[in-house]
Amino acid sequence: MALVAVVGDAKLVSPTIEGGVESAGLPNSVVGVVIALMVLMPETLAAVRAARRDRMQTSLNLAYGSAIASIGLTIPAIALASIWLPGTLVLGEDATHMVLLTLTAVVSALTVVPGRANLLQGGVHLLLFAAFVFLSFSP
Numbered sequence: 001m002a003l004v005a006v007v008g009d010a011k012l013v014s015p016t017i018e019g020g021v022e023s024a025g026l027p028n029s030v031v032g033v034v035i036a037l038m039v040l041m042p043e044t045l046a047a048v049r050a051a052r053r054d055r056m057q058t059s060l061n062l063a064y065g066s067a068i069a070s071i072g073l074t075i076p077a078i079a080l081a082s083i084w085l086p087g088t089l090v091l092g093e094d095a096t097h098m099v100l101l102t103l104t105a106v107v108s109a110l111t112v113v114p115g116r117a118n119l120l121q122g123g124v125h126l127l128l129f130a131a132f133v134f135l136s137f138s139p
Helices: 001-023 029-039 041-052 056-084 095-111 118-135
Strands: none
Touching: 001 029, 029 041, 029 118, 041 056, 056 118, 095 118
16 A cells, blocks of 8 residues: 555656656656655665664665565556556666666675675665666766
8 A cells, every 4th residue: 555655646746757857858767766766765764874874784675675675566566557558568678777787686696695795885786876877867
């Protein structure tokens, strides 16, 4: 139910975000990034607080858990809805973002899964995120 409320809120605010992105002359992919950041904001703030307390593993667990839960619930729901909605399902990932996604999965397997993440590894994840955001704004 909470996910429905958050997605509904994102749907209500998306025309305003789309207008701001369009008037700023940014690519349409920025709309998705802004909405994703809005949906993930509570967990992001908790992850930042944990990182500031030097609890990098907790921070990464919060961030990844939130993102995986959102993606794990959203993509199947949209895939299911695409059965009844007209048009085809397109996730909108180009080759550059697919490489970043794969690189993030590999880095995550090496840093988060063993359960011993440190500040340097957290920095690597932030660099990957910065690259994703940069390439979303300037494809």
